[in-house]
Amino acid sequence: MKKRTILSAIILMFLAVIGFIAGRQAQAGPGGLIPGSGEDPLVAESYVHEALSVRLTELQGQVAELKDRVQKLKKQIE
Missing domain, CATH: 1.20.5 (Single alpha-helices involved in coiled-coils or other helix-helix interfaces)
Structure with missing residues (x-):
């Protein structure tokens, strides 16, 4: 046994x-x-570029708005 x-x-x-x-x-x-390796990535490169370009456009718009606001505030101070 x-x-x-x-x-x-x-x-x-x-x-x-x-x-x-x-x-x-x-x-x-x-x-x-x-x-996740270079031969088999977790996401496609085109997806990353597209997602980043959308976010970059949003951030560039926010930066432009903030620059305008700074200019307006500078004029108010003067």
Whole structure:
């Protein structure tokens, strides 16, 4: 009975190691690409450029408004 338990434990550990290795390979995807690497980025470069350009336009508008406000305040002081 004891030999059977030890053998079962060894087989279970072997299967767990095989499952872990297979899971890592499946997670890496076909061709061994790692998510987030240069070959498989998390987001597309075009998405980043588009999102940043929208935010940049908003910020440039705010800067222009603040510059106008500064000029008006300077005129009030003079």
